Amino acid sequence: EVQVMESGGGLVQPGGSLRLSCAASGISFSSYWMSWVRQAPGKGLEWVANIDQDGSKKDYVDSVKGRFTISRDNAKNSLYLQMNSLRAEDTAVYYCARGEVYFDFWGQGTLVTVSS
Amino acid sequence: SYELTQPPSVSVSPGQTASITCSGDKLGDKYVSWYQQKPGQSPVLVSHQQSMWPSGNPERFSGSKSGNTATLTIRGTLPMDAADYYCQGWDRTNLVFGGGTKLTVL
Numbered sequence: 001e002v003q004v005m006e007s008g009g010g011l012v013q014p015g016g017s018l019r020l021s022c023a024a025s026g027i028s029f030s031s032y033w034m035s036w037v038r039q040a041p042g043k044g045l046e047w048v049a050n051i052d053q054d055g056s057k058k059d060y061v062d063s064v065k066g067r068f069t070i071s072r073d074n075a076k077n078s079l080y081l082q083m084n085s086l087r088a089e090d091t092a093v094y095y096c097a098r099g100e101v102y103f104d105f106w107g108q109g110t111l112v113t114v115s116s
Numbered sequence: 117s118y119e120l121t122q123p124p125s126v127s128v129s130p131g132q133t134a135s136i137t138c139s140g141d142k143l144g145d146k147y148v149s150w151y152q153q154k155p156g157q158s159p160v161l162v163s164h165q166q167s168m169w170p171s172g173n174p175e176r177f178s179g180s181k182s183g184n185t186a187t188l189t190i191r192g193t194l195p196m197d198a199a200d201y202y203c204q205g206w207d208r209t210n211l212v213f214g215g216g217t218k219l220t221v222l
Binding site: 037044045046047050062095100101102103104106107108109 | 149204
């Protein structure tokens with residue numbers, strides 16, 4: 001059975017930090033690039049970051065470079081997103097998704113709200 | 117920054133064919149995929165590589181591309197196809213989503 005499940009979202013003050021996790025099963029996790037995609041309330045989709053199979057290649061959208069770090073633990077079939085120096089504009093549902101070129105499995109998302 | 121442009125909304129009658137477009141500079145050189153998202157749900161991949169559909173998805177959905185415009189075509193549209201649709205382009209320097217199109221079936 002395919003399962004992709006994000007956790008770690010919540011309310012955080014501007015300038016604060018949060019670490020998102022994504023636990024995957026049934027998707028051959030270690031064989032694929034993985035990505036984070038976000039969606040601000042009532043808005044469209046925005047790719048945030050991706051990471052290759054062994055974690056040696058990482059890329060980020062310009063707006064999060066230097067603040068967010070993507071990582072993975074293939075032994076635990078898990079993907080992470082460390083988010084620092086959070087801003088109000090980072091408020092969104094964050095999805096974990098399998099893929100680099102396109103995204104064929106998505107989690108249900110976790111909501112991050114940045115507000116004082 | 118690179119942008120993909122979609123019409124905000126498209127309307128179609130049940131049983132008819134819906135076409136949703138996506139345009140962008142040099143889109144012909146990019147890999148294009150399409151996603152369906154219903155309210156409160158995660159996106160679902162409905163087409164990639166321009167003309168293929170992912171396993172398990174209805175063959176009513178098909179993607180195509182001509183020049184700098186990609187099109188998602190939904191044949192025999194059903195009421196359950198009402199949703200937001202997003203195109204997504206990829207090349208080795210860019211990964212970007214279109215702004216989304218709300219498909220209304222009425």
